[in-house]
Amino acid sequence: MPVTPRLNQTLFVIYLLATVGVFIAALVSPPVRAIAYAPLRDLILPPPEPVVVHVLYSTEKAAWINEAAARFAAARPAIEGRPIQLEMKKMGSREMYLSVLDGTEQPDLMSTASMLQINLLQDLSTSKFGAPVVNPADSEACRPVLRTPLVLVAWKERAAALWGNDPGSELWQQLHDALTQPNGWEAYGHPEWGYVKFSHTNPLKSNSGFQTILLLTYDYFGKTDGLTSADILSDADYQRWFIEFEGTISSFGDSTGTYMEEIVAYGPSLHDMVAVYEATAIEHAESAVGRYGELQIYYPPATHMSDHPFCVLQADWVTPEEAQAARMFVDFLTGREMQELALLQHGFRPVDDGIPLDQPGSPLQRYAANGIRIDLPPEVEVPPGNVLNTLLDFWARNAQR
Amino acid sequence: MNRDFCRRFVVLVALSILVAGCGQLPLLGGKAVTVSIYYGSEKQAWLEPLVEEYNAQKNKTAEGSTIVVEATPMGSIESANAIIAGEIQPTVWSPASSVYVPVANAGWRGSEHAEDLVVGKPEDLVLSPVVIAMWRPMAEALGWPDEPLGWADIAEMATSEEGWAAYGYPEWGSFKLGHTHPNHSNSGIVSIIAETYAGAGKQRDLTLEDLQDAGVKAFVADVESSIIHYGRSTGFFATKMFERGPSYLSAAVLYENLIVAQESERLAGRSSQLPVVAIYPKEGTFWSNHPYAILNAPWVTAEQKVAAEDFLAFLLDRPQQLAALEYGFRPADPSIPLSAPLDAAHGVDANQPQTVLEVPSAQVIAGIEVLWREVKKPVDLVVAMDVSGSMGGKKIASARSSLIEFINLLDDRDRLQIILFSDELIALTDLSPLGEKREDVLRRVSGIVEGGDTRLYDAVQMAYDELRASGDPQHIRAVVVLSDGKDTASTMSLSGLMTEIGNLSEGGSATKVFTIAFGSGADFNVLQQIAEPTGGKQYEGDPDTIHQVYAEIATFF
Numbered sequence: 027m028p029v030t031p032r033l034n035q036t037l038f039v040i041y042l043l044a045t046v047g048v049f050i051a052a053l054v055s056p057p058v059r060a061i062a063y064a065p066l067r068d069l070i071l072p073p074p075e076p077v078v079v080h081v082l083y084s085t086e087k088a089a090w091i092n093e094a095a096a097r098f099a100a101a102r103p104a105i106e107g108r109p110i111q112l113e114m115k116k117m118g119s120r121e122m123y124l125s126v127l128d129g130t131e132q133p134d135l136m137s138t139a140s141m142l143q144i145n146l147l148q149d150l151s152t153s154k155f156g157a158p159v160v161n162p163a164d165s166e167a168c169r170p171v172l173r174t175p176l177v178l179v180a181w182k183e184r185a186a187a188l189w190g191n192d193p194g195s196e197l198w199q200q201l202h203d204a205l206t207q208p209n210g211w212e213a214y215g216h217p218e219w220g221y222v223k224f225s226h227t228n229p230l231k232s233n234s235g236f237q238t239i240l241l242l243t244y245d246y247f248g249k250t251d252g253l254t255s256a257d258i259l260s261d262a263d264y265q266r267w268f269i270e271f272e273g274t275i276s277s278f279g280d281s282t283g284t285y286m287e288e289i290v291a292y293g294p295s296l297h298d299m300v301a302v303y304e305a306t307a308i309e310h311a312e313s314a315v316g317r318y319g320e321l322q323i324y325y326p327p328a329t330h331m332s333d334h335p336f337c338v339l340q341a342d343w344v345t346p347e348e349a350q351a352a353r354m355f356v357d358f359l360t361g362r363e364m365q366e367l368a369l370l371q372h373g374f375r376p377v378d379d380g381i382p383l384d385q386p387g388s389p390l391q392r393y394a395a396n397g398i399r400i401d402l403p404p405e406v407e408v409p410p411g412n413v414l415n416t417l418l419d420f421w422a423r424n425a426q427r
Numbered sequence: 428m429n430r431d432f433c434r435r436f437v438v439l440v441a442l443s444i445l446v447a448g449c450g451q452l453p454l455l456g457g458k459a460v461t462v463s464i465y466y467g468s469e470k471q472a473w474l475e476p477l478v479e480e481y482n483a484q485k486n487k488t489a490e491g492s493t494i495v496v497e498a499t500p501m502g503s504i505e506s507a508n509a510i511i512a513g514e515i516q517p518t519v520w521s522p523a524s525s526v527y528v529p530v531a532n533a534g535w536r537g538s539e540h541a542e543d544l545v546v547g548k549p550e551d552l553v554l555s556p557v558v559i560a561m562w563r564p565m566a567e568a569l570g571w572p573d574e575p576l577g578w579a580d581i582a583e584m585a586t587s588e589e590g591w592a593a594y595g596y597p598e599w600g601s602f603k604l605g606h607t608h609p610n611h612s613n614s615g616i617v618s619i620i621a622e623t624y625a626g627a628g629k630q631r632d633l634t635l636e637d638l639q640d641a642g643v644k645a646f647v648a649d650v651e652s653s654i655i656h657y658g659r660s661t662g663f664f665a666t667k668m669f670e671r672g673p674s675y676l677s678a679a680v681l682y683e684n685l686i687v688a689q690e691s692e693r694l695a696g697r698s699s700q701l702p703v704v705a706i707y708p709k710e711g712t713f714w715s716n717h718p719y720a721i722l723n724a725p726w727v728t729a730e731q732k733v734a735a736e737d738f739l740a741f742l743l744d745r746p747q748q749l750a751a752l753e754y755g756f757r758p759a760d761p762s763i764p765l766s767a768p769l770d771a772a773h774g775v776d777a778n779q780p781q782t783v784l785e786v787p788s789a790q791v792i793a794g795i796e797v798l799w800r801e802v803k804k805p806v807d808l809v810v811a812m813d814v815s816g817s818m819g820g821k822k823i824a825s826a827r828s829s830l831i832e833f834i835n836l837l838d839d840r841d842r843l844q845i846i847l848f849s850d851e852l853i854a855l856t857d858l859s860p861l862g863e864k865r866e867d868v869l870r871r872v873s874g875i876v877e878g879g880d881t882r883l884y885d886a887v888q889m890a891y892d893e894l895r896a897s898g899d900p901q902h903i904r905a906v907v908v909l910s911d912g913k914d915t916a917s918t919m920s921l922s923g924l925m926t927e928i929g930n931l932s933e934g935g936s937a938t939k940v941f942t943i944a945f946g947s948g949a950d951f952n953v954l955q956q957i958a959e960p961t962g963g964k965q966y967e968g969d970p971d972t973i974h975q976v977y978a979e980i981a982t983f984f
Contacts, residue, residue: 210630218781218782219781220711221630223782287761288551291554291758291760295556295711295714295780295782296714296783316762317761317765318777
């Protein structure tokens with residue numbers, strides 16, 4: 027076809043219209059904008075700034091919360107057109123509140139394993155900053171999201187040699203005796219296993235370790251409430267018993283979740299038994315079989331529940347939008363979908379009482395043969411802050427390694 | 428002119444669209460951040476390909492710098508010492524195990540640093556227990572797998588006069604053990620700690636008092652009496668054992684993964700050796716856990732730290748952890764089951780070990796090293812040094828000074844003879860313990876001068892004869908030959924010499940010859956031929972590197 031001046035002109039006009047049309051469409055229509063030429067688009071109309079929520083969470087809920095964060099993000103949540111972005115970081119419970127106190131972390135939302143640390147943070151931040159950064163009494167700001175008791179988890183083969191039947195109320199005393207046996211496992215017919223090796227996390231860094239020494243102490247005194255500083259500081263027999271017990275432990279883990287991974291990875295040569303959360307034991311029950319064998323769970327005669335509070339911080343680095351976005355995330359976490367996920371996939375007891383614990387697929391039933399059970403032992407009372415500090419301090423001075 | 432202008436304009440527009448559309452051109456990309464890693468060489472086969480794979484991905488930090496990983500294998504203890512001495516400044520240190528970390532921290536603080544070098548608990552990359560690797564027929568002769576075996580059995584075999592003859596296998600000769608040098612390698616230090624625990628009958632709470640006990644010392648001495656030589660790296664021992672077979676070594680202290688690797692080779696038809704099995708010492712053992720320690724050192728920048736964490740996340744990712752299983756490691760990721768090749772077909776038992784030994788304090792570990800020095804197997808060593816005319820100037824000076832350094836690495840119980848060869852063979856000192864004559868020997872060495880021909884073969888022959896006549900079969904026996912040129916004047920021929928020293932009826936306990944080809948005029952081929960069959964090693968050296976060469980040879984003793 028010959029190229030005439032008229033054809034030239036026509037082609038030029040069509041091309042010009044097309045170019046201008048695409049340009050306007052890119053400005054006006056979001057789907058077109060999303061695929062249009064990026065740098066140019068950003069120069070003319072920058073995208074809305076996201077609301078970034080910094081979340082600190084304790085390690086044992088990592089699997090569940092990362093899944094929750096992904097599902098939350100997939101729904102494209104937004105506040106007035108601004109997309110909500112979650113930045114997740116995991117950390118041991120006590121380390122978490124200490125780092126908020128010293129300023130190395132400035133989260134918008136934080137979740138330790140239990141209220142123990144939130145209460146301590148409230149006290150300590152009031153002394154340090156003049157006002158508390160968390161308010162556990164405010165049910166809008168601080169909400170429990172999951173529940174799980176402290177249990178003892180052992181390699182089944184080893185526990186069977188130690189405890190023919192469930193030791194019940196004798197658990198801590200029998201454990202103390204096993205750990206302090208001069209000949210170790212030889213006393214139970216297995217010299218090849220060396221010493222009976224039990225461990226827990228460092229109470230100065232992690233909630234489960236703190237709970238363990240609290241339960242040990244309460245059990246020694248034969249009570250479940252009214253623990254005083256005088257009990258800890260004035261009773262020489264208790265002190266000797268406690269130091270003997272803790273002295274058999276050669277190293278303490280930093281954080282429950284990562285600690286349990288080590289236990290399963292290395293096997294019984296390193297630890298015969300540990301104190302962790304019921305949910306942590308459930309989480310690793312399958313992996314354990316692939317590595318070294320079945321786990322066996324024992325419930326102490328009295329336990330303490332970790333209720334995984336999610337607290338929106340009150341601090342100048344938390345904007346109203348960030349606080350709102352954080353509350354939206356917590357709403358999502360306490361919603362039916364995530365609560366069922368927590369139970370069925372991760373072994374946590376939901377805070378939502380409407381969810382049956384014995385439904386089909388519930389790990390609380392699936393692992394019954396491993397000692398998991400639905401009904402729980404009674405809980406100990408959480409002593410006031412000063413008694414908690416006395417216990418921690420005593421441990422730090424006499425048992426820390 | 429219009430047309431020209433139009434054409435250029437179009438070209439210009441087209442070009443600018445191309446450039447803008449391409450976004451970040453890699454050529455113009457710019458910054459890179461380097462993560463340098465020094466790591467225990469046992470994981471080289473697993474790690475090296477992963478470093479390449481990661482680098483090819485061109486991962487970037489938040490600042491947009493491309494992350495480049497540079498990884499160098501090095502003995503665990505050696506790298507610790509090099510970091511403390513400031514000789515290397517890596518971002519990440521990944522020794523074979525955490526056992527040595529407290530000692531490294533103590534050394535770091537000792538050199539004027541306020542904080543630890545390794546803080547917190549570094550993540551494990553892969554796991555492998557320390558085992559005693561033994562040829563399966565030999566292990567079976569001792570009662571494996573029904574009888575639990577351990578250091579007590581090794582100590583008994585080591586001191587048995589009849590050796591394997593007591594089990595009906597006189598052809599295997601005496602019991603021969605190998606483990607690396609505790610000053611250089613993790614498996615070496617772990618071996619002597621385990622021996623000490625076994626001698627004390629303990630599995631924890633090892634104290635300095637225990638180290639004073641005569642029974643403990645005797646036990647360690649007994650085990651060490653079966654050593655054929657020490658060495659620099661665990662992988663090196665594995666290679667030697669699997670290349671040379673049961674007459675060279677009965678057993679060696681290795682990591683489980685090295686046995687799996689060898690058995691995989693054998694099952695694939697690439698090795699025709701006997702099968703080898705892992706003995707998990709009944710007294711308890713240690714784990715090698717390959718911690719990835721991002722160093723708390725002044726030379727590590729915040730950006731390097733972030734980049735190093737990214738590479739760590741890559742290594743801990745499932746595909747990389749599954750790859751580790753193929754190499755015989757137990758993955759650090761607990762969700763990966765222990766399956767083939769961690770099985771009986773490959774000589775190992777994934778249900779083992781049954782128990783571990785507690786890591787002693789840095790102080791006690793230091794005490795164990797001192798104890799070992801006192802009871803380790805001494806060496807009967809003849810150094811044959813070329814002092815022919817060509818050795819003048821820098822060569823003779825560096826050969827002298829490095830020999831002096833080498834002598835200072837030997838213990839008082841080691842017996843040293845020095846032969847100087849030119850057209851004459853002169854014994855500078857006879858084969859007698861250094862303790863009595865150290866100062867005298869050092870003085871004589873400082874006075875060495877060059878001149879004359881090169882009677883290399885005669886010198887080696889003389890050294891060898893000396894050890895045959897006066898060497899103690901209970902000692903490590905070795906010859907170190909340094910020469911800068913070809914043999915010009917020997918009465919003995921090379922083939923005659925080879926016949927003499929090639930007689931290896933004693934297997935791994937036979938005299939070892941180490942040769943140093945000094946400078947470019949040296950006869951590399953001949954020196955290699957002399958060293959190789961005896962189980963020794965040939966080195967190349969020059970005035971600048973000769974000190975390092977001697978230092979490495981010292982790791983065998």
